[in-house]
Amino acid sequence: MLSPPETDIVPELAGQAASAHAVLDKVGYSLFTGEAVTLVAEAGWTDLVLxxxxxESCVLKSAADAFERGYAPWVLTDASASDAGSAVHDAGLTVGRRLIGPRQLITTExxxxxLPPTPEVPVLE
Known part of the structure; x- marks a missing residue:
């Protein structure tokens, strides 16, 4: 199990994390810990951008878990990567297309x- 400083929020994101709706510690591959399930349900979110x-592991597992729970997962293909290289990243996207549907994989653009000009529901920043 990793511990600080490996698990610390990088300085480049510290400002955004400080003003975020929530910051969750993820202890496994999936976003869907008990804390996250409660947060998503209480916020009334139906779409999750991942x-x-x-x-190939954390993003894919979270997307599949979201889909199985009735949420619409959106995987940002150009804001994801793999520390195992681009071929493994591409393989994760291929499996994602099979599990959650090809239309759910999009770019940041x-x-x-x-997105609407002003979100009507709270979003994580």
């Missing part, structure tokens, strides 16, 4: 084009 460092 990105991260391990497309696609996401920004879909």
């Amino acid at each position: 990105c991260g460092i391990a497309t 696609d996401l920004l084009a879909r």
Whole structure:
């Protein structure tokens, strides 16, 4: 199990984390810990935008878990990667297309084009 400083929020994101709706400690591959399940339900979120460092594991597992719980997961393909290389990242995206549907994998540009000017529900920053 990793511990600080490996698990610390990087300085480049510290400002955003300080003003975020929530910051969760993820202890496994999936976002869906008990704390996260409660947060998503209480916030009334129906769509979840996912990105991260391990497309083939953490991002994929969180997206599949969201889909199985009835949420609409959106995987940002250009804001995700794999520390195992681009071929593994691409493999994660291929599996993601099979598990949650090809339309759920989008770019950050696609996401920004879909967002309303002012969100009507709280979003994580």
